[in-house]
Amino acid sequence: MEAIAHEEFPNLARLVEITSDAVVVCQPDGCVLHVNKQFLSLVSGMRENVIGIDIKDMLFSDTFERSEDHRLPFGVDGSENTLMLKLSDGSFIPVSVRSLMMTPPKFTGLSHRPPRVLVVLRNLEEQYAKDRRAKRLLSELQAANKRLSGTLSVIMSTVGSEDLSALLDTVLNKLADTLNADGTTIYFSESGGFKLRGASKSLAGEYLPDFIPYGAGIGTYVTREAHACRFSIAPATEPRGPFSAVFYDIDARVSTPIRVQDTPPFKTVIAAPVFYGTQVLGIIELGWKRHTTPRVSEVRVLEVICDYLSIELVGLVGSMRSQRAAELTRSLNQMRDAMFSLEDQPRESRGQIVSELKRMLSCRICPVVFDATLKSYVIDFEGGSRVALPCSVDDAFFSSKVPASRLSAPADALSPGAGATQPDLKNARLVRVDRTTKMGDWLYAHGLPSQGVFIDMGRGVVLDAMSPEHDIADGEDSAQTGGATTGDPSSAASSSTSLASVEQPDASVRMFLLLRDGTQEPIDDMEYDYLLRLVHDLELIEAGVRNKKEEQRIAQTLQGGMRSQLGRVPGITSDSLYSSATKQALVGGDFYTLIRLPDDRAVMILGDVSGKGVEAASMSALVKTALTAYAWEGRSPVGLARSLNSMLMGFSRVETFATMFIAKIDLRAGTAVYCSAGHPPTMIARVPHEGRNIAAEVEMLSVQSGVVGAFENMVYETGSFTFEKGDIMFMYTDGAIEARNAQGDFFGEQRLRDLLLTQSLQGIEGLCDNVLLSLDEFTGSVLDDDIAMVALRFDAGRSDAL
Structure with missing residues (x-):
């Protein structure tokens, strides 16, 4: 068989040994006559195991089919063919095959011998690996370019923006597109927690937590870490009450339980805080609905965008709060107009006040009345259901300790009302209700709305229109005392006057709760000031009514005399x-x-x-x-x-x-x-x-x-x-x-x-x-x-x- 190396094609035999390609010389029927070292290295076999076998048993189509009818699995015209080469261990690798038909020279005297087939093979695995590597590098380059251009686009879109909603819409949608995420949300830091202020269009129809209180959820975790974090969200292995899921910090390898109402609609999240100096303006969450591992570069992109966004947000957030303050001021003026214009129609005036309060604060207004049957004060929820207080009104709302965060708290520099003089109330009392208070914690433990404001209008000021249509037990109005409330209805001040007592004393209400559920933000400082000024106005109106009634009595006395x-x-x-x-x-x-x-x-x-x-x-x-x-x-x-x-x-x-x-x-x-x-x-x-x-x-x-x-x-x-x-x-x-x-x-x-x-x-x-x-x-x-x-x-x- 090896005579070909010395007799038929001596120069060819020497040439194929120095080439880098694998070479096979075979007969037209496929019988292998000669192979070079590169081929033996490629198939990991010995020469004696290769010479003499049929090449059709070594080269198969890309679908692993053997050539039939003694035809070679490749053309002999020099064209390129992609085939599968069977190795000595039985595995296959892709190879590129080209072949030519060779005839012995006439001057050698061997012209009577049959032609030979020269087959050149090249391993495609290395080529494929190079192609994959090139494609990966190209893909990474394209992704980097996309991130860079997207980042620049987001940054440029923030410059000089005057419309907060338009700015957030542009940033969130471009951010999701830049990093190939399924959605983006932004939460602003408000009083008591993080309020949802924007979401990308891709999240339309998805459940998004509207408000996440401090101490819960991803926002609090990221704020404490003070840098962007990568999270994986999964169901809890041992659910405990409302904590049915956990979020796992991929970098710190720490798991934290999360309530179902605070869970975003993602399985993978990058969350980054938006800082302005040391103040946290908000949290941006970038998420995917599949489990994946975000690149570190994507985290860096989000941090850069947050840095630039904070500069624009601080001005726009101040503008937004100014607009909110203006809305509250207009609302307060409308209610004042209603009080004065409908002074002779107190029920209609109070009805307008109640409607305006519900519209502006998006809250429930629940009267707190004395139930003679239960011999205790009850919260009268909408729909007629009543919940008895666990103790007296003073013990429930006014005996708890105030959190340290509310003692001498500095005014919010962004609040337009900062530095404004607070009105002094003569008889009425207001107090916040939330999880940090005794009553707020009790309401939360009973599955009731647990954040808002309790208002005791004191002696005289009564807002019976805030009460739903309900029957109050006999003797209830005798328990409507002013100022400090005792648990004994018999200690009521019988001299208490009211805006409604002349018309309908049995339906008068002087204490009530403004409540929001856990998905809403607590009453913030501007809203609390709004309520404080409203109650002060009601006190002034009530004082005017009392003075007017006194003048009427004096005038009637003069009239008689x-x-x-x-x-x-x-x-x-x-x-x-x-x-x-x-x-x-x-x-x-x-x-x-x-x-x-x-x-x-x-x-x-x-x-x-x-x-x-x-x-x-x-x-x-x-x-x-x-x-x-x-x-x-x-x-x-x-x-x-x-x-x-x-x-x-x-x-x-x-x-x-x-x-x-x-x-x-x-x-x-x-x-x-x-x-x-x-x-x-x-x-x-x-x-x-x-x-x-x-x-x-x-x-x-x-x-x-x-x-x-x-x-x-x-x-x-x-x-x-x-x-x-x-x-x-x-x-x-x-x-x-x-x-x-x-x-x-x-x-x-x-x-x-x-x-x-x-x-x-x-x-x-x-x-x-x-x-x-x-x-x-x-x-x-x-x-x-x-x-x-x-x-x-x-x-x-x-x-x-x-």
Whole structure:
């Protein structure tokens, strides 16, 4: 067989020994005639075991099939073929095969011998390994380029951003795409824990913890480590209550239990803290839904992005908190407007406050009431379920120790309200409720919402609209004490007043809990300040209501003792009316009196003192008394006005003034003199009757002077008129002519004059009532001012005197 090396192709035999390729020379039928050392090394065999065997038993197709019909498994035209070479141990390796048909030279005398096949083989395993290595390097280079470009893109997107939500959306989506993650989330450090502020689009529809309290979850762990960490999340081998999973720190090799509600939707996570100096702004979590080992380079990328992101976040977070503070301020102003605009409708006002609180704070409002059946205070949850407190209110909410973190805690530099003066509460009390407090821990242990604020409105301030529709046991309102609460309902302060006690004392509630569940963040400092100011406003409103009620009682006392009345004067028939614009029918500044003097004389006074309530009622009583005294001294109407002006100008309250009409009537002569000091003109109705055949007409007394009590040197003028039997003098305050209809039109003097012209023909009885009825029809029974009206009919006149 080896004759080929010395006789047929001696030069070829020497050549194949020095080549680096494996070479085989065989017959056209496949019988191996010669191999070089490289081939023997490739197959790990001995020469004697290879020479003479069929090459078809060594080279197979890539599907390990043997060539049939004595055909060679490769072409002999020099083309490249990929085959599987069987080694001496029975294993296979891929090889590249090329072959040519060789014929012995004619000049050697061996031309009669058959041609030979030269087969050259090259091991493809090394080539494949090189290709794989090159592809891996290329892939790593591409990944590095992608990380670099992605990192630069994320960093550039943070520069100069003014919209926090747009910034977070861009960063989180680019970050997930850059590192081929399944999703990214960011949590901001808030009061009490980490609040979810953004998530990549790929996590739409996934469960994400909305709030993770401090001391729980990945955020707290990363904050304590102060650097990015790689985690693997897996079910707990021994679940304990809510801790059904664990997160494993891949680098530190530490496992930590995690609650199911705090578990992210990933199996592998890189979590990195976002620091600004020493302050933690938040946590970024990059996750995969499969178990994998993140590269260290990916951790570095996330840390770099966090460093750059913190610079932009600190400004935007401050802006976000400013916006939140502005929202809370607007809400507080809206509730203040509701309190003042609906002061006469307390239930509707409180309903608006409750709705606004729920909208702004996303919390439950649970009244705390005394249950006479259980003989204890209970928390009345929505839906009617009640939970009895384990102890008295003071022991439950006000006896626990305050955590050290809340003692003299520095104001948040990012909070717009930092440094603002806190309002002082007189009776109400507020206290936080969370896991660090006695009551918060008790609520949590019973599976109830355990974080929020307890508010005791104290004596007087009651928000019954915060209570759901429920029946309160008899005696409950007697247990509604103010200030400190004891466990004994019999110790209640019976003198406690309230915004609602007049209407519905049995449904009043003065203590309640604002609660959030564990998936929400606790009430933060801005929200607590918001509640504090709201309660302070409620106290002020309640104090105003109490003062108003006290003024009402004083005014009603004045009304009973100094009610405007017309004295009985022979020769004069009178009709009068006083109508208050308020439902309480208080005494205001309007007053009138008819004083009988000797010699068939009388003084008629009708006036209106500026101001409202007790002050106006007191001043009108003083003015009325002073004018009565001056009238008995025999002074003229102008003299009465001057004397009263001097008296009022001697008061320190220079803003007190009055308008009035004063008439001194001589019934024997049928004449009268008057002084109209800033008052609407009095009308004289000339009425026809038997023995007096005239056309009915209304005369206006037009002589006018300035108001009383405004200026020290005011000049007052005297007017006069005559009257006949049956004439009617009609006096009124400005509330009658300034009444408006729905279109804003005034009733006016002309309408009143026309009305008096027709009504006076019916006589004096009920005249003032008929005028008021017409005013009600004109205004739709909506009068904005008090109205006083007096009508005097003269039963004798000038003709009788003559």
